Amino acid sequence: MRRDEQFARTCFDRHLKALGLKGVRWRKGRNPPDYYLTAGSFSFAVEVTQVMESVEVGALKVTERGALAALSALEDEIEARAREAGTLNGAYALHLSPIPNLRTARRSLILGALAYIERTRYRDTADVETLARGTRGRDISIQKIGSSTSLVGSTKSIGGAKWRVEVQRELTSLLTTAVERKVTRLRRGRIPKVLLLVDAYSYAESTDWAVCSAACRLEPFHTVARAHGNHECQLLAGREPLCQAAA
Numbered sequence: 001m002r003r004d005e006q007f008a009r010t011c012f013d014r015h016l017k018a019l020g021l022k023g024v025r026w027r028k029g030r031n032p033p034d035y036y037l038t039a040g041s042f043s044f045a046v047e048v049t050q051v052m053e054s055v056e057v058g059a060l061k062v063t064e065r066g067a068l069a070a071l072s073a074l075e076d077e078i079e080a081r082a083r084e085a086g087t088l089n090g091a092y093a094l095h096l097s098p099i100p101n102l103r104t105a106r107r108s109l110i111l112g113a114l115a116y117i118e119r120t121r122y123r124d125t126a127d128v129e130t131l132a133r134g135t136r137g138r139d140i141s142i143q144k145i146g147s148s149t150s151l152v153g154s155t156k157s158i159g160g161a162k163w164r165v166e167v168q169r170e171l172t173s174l175l176t177t178a179v180e181r182k183v184t185r186l187r188r189g190r191i192p193k194v195l196l197l198v199d200a201y202s203y204a205e206s207t208d209w210a211v212c213s214a215a216c217r218l219e220p221f222h223t224v225a226r227a228h229g230n231h232e233c234q235l236l237a238g239r240e241p242l243c244q245a246a247a
Contacts, residue, residue, distance in 0.1 A: 005034050008048040008196035011227035021241060032185050037194065039241060044194045044222060047182045051174050052200035071096040071156050074106060078113045079152035085114065089121040091146040094154040095128075097138030105132055113142050117152075120144045167203045172212040174201065183220045192222035194242065199228035206234055213237065 009026060016024050016039060025038040026046075033045035075094055082088035094113070099105065112131045120126040128143035138157060178197065186193050195218075204212070209226050213236040218224050223238030235243050 002048075004050050004198045004200075005048045007231070008198050008227040009035060009046075011231045011233045012046075012194075012196055012225055014231055015225070015233040015235075016242065019241075033189065033193070042192070042241060044192050044242075045186060045189045046194045046196060047186060048196045048198060049178050049182060050198045050200045051171075051178055053170070053174075053203075067098040068156060070102060071098065071154070074102075074109065075152060075154045078110055078117075081110065082114055082117045082152065083150075085118070087114070087118040087121050088150045088152070089147070090124070090144050091149055092117060092152045093143050093145050094152060095139065095141045095143075095157065096154050097134050097140060097157045099132050099134035099138060099140060108132075109140060116142050117144075123147075164208075168208055168212055171201060171204045171208055172215050175212055175216045179216050179218060179221075179224075186220075193220065195221045195224045197224065197226050197236075199226050209234060209236060 013024065013026070021039050023038065023040050027036050029035045029045065032047060034048045035046040037044040037046050075096065078094070079088065092113075109131050112129075116126075116129050116131075123144060124147045126144040128141050130139055130141045132140040134140070175197070179195065182195055199209075206226075213224065213226075218237040221237065223242045224236045225238070226234040226236055228234065237243075
């Protein structure tokens with residue numbers, strides 16, 4: 001079971017229990033769907049999908065999850081190679097962003113970081129050094145920030161600030177794509193369908209989700225809900241018995 005599937009299930013289950021529904025039961029689906037849900041005398045096919053930003057990396061577009069994974073792997077290799085070389089003496093902070101040529105620049109980034117670590121190994125702190133420049137202020141840099149412990153940590157910046165109109169335009173596009181994909185995936189099922197959207201898009205508020213989802217074609221689904229925050233559930237569309245009130 002994927003972590004996002006478990007999170008969405010917990011959010012929606014809490015919502016259903018808050019409604020006072022009896023006989024709520026979940027079982028693993030056939031992929032598709034991700035789950036089968038029974039609520040009283042009603043049965044539903046439940047699909048889960050994450051809604052996340054796409055990041056432009058040169059001519060490519062990758063998901064935020066993919067960009068973070070690539071940056072985390074870069075961080076891990078820099079630390080591992082510095083430890084192996086015996087030069088890691090102090091705490092180093094990487095600032096990582098998805099630069100356009102990350103794959104081809106990876107080797108030079110690692111070598112640049114290792115050279116910086118070696119040069120500063122006997123200093124308590126050192127000035128920041130830019131290893132590569134990206135677009136929209138998304139750079140990759142390294143700085144020695146202390147000497148009491150030896151590690152390489154990082155902060156990661158995926159996207160810049162966005163205007164509200166940009167957020168709503170992007171979220172509408174992401175929701176439309178997610179909904180159309182799940183409609184196709186579940187086209188053969190005959191029982192009512194529930195779509196749970198895990199919010200991994202950090203720019204939008206609940207009002208944005210309400211506005212943007214209203215612009216999408218949600219009719220193929222009995223209920224559509226957003227799973228977010230501390231296991232919160234925002235209903236975006238639906239009918240009884242699953243939508244008597246928003247949690």
